Amino acid sequence: MDFQLKTLTLSRAAAEKADALIVLFADGAIDGQEPLARLAAEARKAGDFEAKAGKVLSLYKPLAGAPRTVVLASSADGKPASVRSAVVAALAAVKPVKPARVAIVFAQSADAAAVRAAVLAASEACYVYLTTTSKAEANPVRNVLLGVPDASAAKAAFEEAVATANGIEFAKEWGNRPANHCTPTILAQAARGLARLPKVKCEVLEHKDVAKLGMGAFAGVAQGSSEPLRFIVLQYSGAAKADAPVVLVGKGITFDTGGVSLKPAAEMDEMKFDMCGAASVLGVFRALGELQPKVNVVGLIPACENMNDGKAIKPGDVLKSMSGQTIEVLNTDAEGRLILCDALTYAKRFSPAAVIDIATLTGACVIALGGVRSGLFSSDDALAAALEQAGEASLDRCWRMPLDDDYAEGLKSNFADMANIAGRAAGAVTAAKFLQKFTADFPWAHLDIAGTAWKSGAAKGSTGRPVGLLLSYLLSRGAADAQAAGAAAGRKKASRKSRAAA
Structure with missing residues (x-):
């Protein structure tokens, strides 16, 4: 599986060419005027999007120009274990649409540990053993784009996580x-x-x-x-x-x-x-x-x-x-x-x-x-x-x-x-x-x-x-x-x- 890292705001993420978009929201007030932030804030206020690690809300074509499948995922306290739970749950939610390219975006800041957790969780959730089966491709996800507020600051952690994911998969x-x-x-x-x-x-x-x-x-x-x-x-x-x-x-x-x-x-x-x-x-x-x-x-x-x-x-x-x-x-x-x-x-x-x-x-x-x-x-x-x-x-x-x-x-x-x-x-x-x-x-x-x-x-x-x-x-x-x-x-x-x- 191919991983990419990119600096993305929520508004730019909504315009990304992807089959599915996953947005990770941590605890606290959801700030910003971007449409996705407003959607998440409204859903949380209504009780439809719990601030608990691994809770997700799936949306179909919520915005013009956005991927047809958008999943809001709660990463709760933003710690690595919570980020992992959010990514795994969100990828399970998008599985029915069989996306080839998935964008995973942090709505708030992401430290090195959170970046590593997101990459490793995505790799774990998308891994499928095929060597001795007749299936051509049981999991269609071929590309995961990780969007963060500052890609340059996250580069070292991202590269370490991708290499670790490759080692685990091996x-x-x-x-x-x-x-x-x-x-x-x-x-x-x-x-x-x-x-x-x-x-x-x-x-x-x-x-x-x-x-x-x-x-x-x-x-x-x-x-x-x-x-x-x-x-x-x-x-x-x-x-x-x-x-x-x-x-x-x-x-x-x-x-x-x-x-x-x-x-x-x-x-x-x-x-x-x-x-x-x-x-x-x-x-x-x-x-x-x-x-x-x-x-x-x-x-x-x-x-x-x-x-x-x-x-x-x-x-x-x-x-x-x-x-x-x-x-x-x-x-x-x-x-x-x-x-x-x-x-x-x-x-x-x-x-x-x-x-x-x-x-x-x-x-x-x-x-x-x-x-x-x-x-x-x-x-x-x-x-x-x-x-x-x-x-x-x-x-x-x-x-x-x-x-x-x-x-x-x-x-x-x-x-x-x-x-x-x-x-x-x-x-x-x-x-x-x-x-x-x-x-x-x-x-x-x-x-x-x-x-x-x-x-x-x-x-x-x-x-x-x-x-x-x-x-x-x-x-x-x-x-x-x-x-x-x-x-x-x-x-x-x-x-x-x-x-x-x-």
Whole structure:
């Protein structure tokens, strides 16, 4: 979908060539003599246009020269969540007229957060998965014009939002693909395609490379499938070579049967979503290549299937991880942590500033937090705080969970250094404690997205989360690092001048 940004007053917006016009009105008195403002004020006074986020009033040819469909939408307090509600509701209201071009206009001022929210909401509302369907075009919206009082002031936020929307859509695309259209090999091809973007490189390791590295846990999970594993290494180099990168590790189980510990048949089709952590990493790199921020990022994706044949690992088997630690497999359906632990060990070679793994890891996290917030676990308070802040800013929220050492007691094994499960109690926490055993050398955070990565039921499909959260974190970090580097350069220059003057 194509997004455009333009400076528009309400009177100019009414004259725009569009199939539908959406006007966002915030709380308070609606000022101005433009016909649309007067219409909105009258409707609100009559009680037909409530000042509540997401409330809309649809009008047919309300003004001469205006689009035939005009929707007044309330953005209430004007905050990002309210703007998102207004845009989603308004786009639902115009859907019956099948508009190809939609103009969304702010009647009042719009800050950067509101602009981002409007773009991301429009992208979310208009996204339709088509790759494996026979439909030519299920959603006709091809162009969205965003009108604001001052386009130049909103340009940076708009460009960031469009890139984020593209990254989220990329993650949705790969998350939604059926497993036979998204094998580890095909996923690796998608990653290689990202290397065409500026400053992005991709390397793909195969079974022989993984075996040579000693990734016994990762290889153990993959050995039950006829589909060969792939270990994907993406690198985005936007800062100085000496700057330590942030490493993102995405769980890439392209289909999860549970292995010998077979899952129940109901909703097993949704196990194609077990690679949404990997998809989110791909989505982040798609956006990084477009935005080109001053930050270094590495993406690691261990990709394989968890299948069940005569070669599959069995409960009671002991695997040796890349770290040298051994793992007793008590449940083959706790496979995500097995592939992640080797990827976390591999991350050490990059001397990272921080490592964040993203995984649809536990049903226990779904029980704890539902589909609203992702579970956040971290051994580093500063990293956790930065991720929480990024989640709030991006409306892609997370919630920090505990990592007390007592939770690791259940991972003890009589036959290996650790077991891969610790019972049902606090399952999301004990899974994180397992991963923590492989992260002693760097600041680390784990995002359990089992509840937020996809939706079930009538709205079944990938959400693209937590691409927004991760990008918000990386962009903030890049901006802070650049500011610090600039300040250091300024101090160095001042010092040289002082010495010269002396």
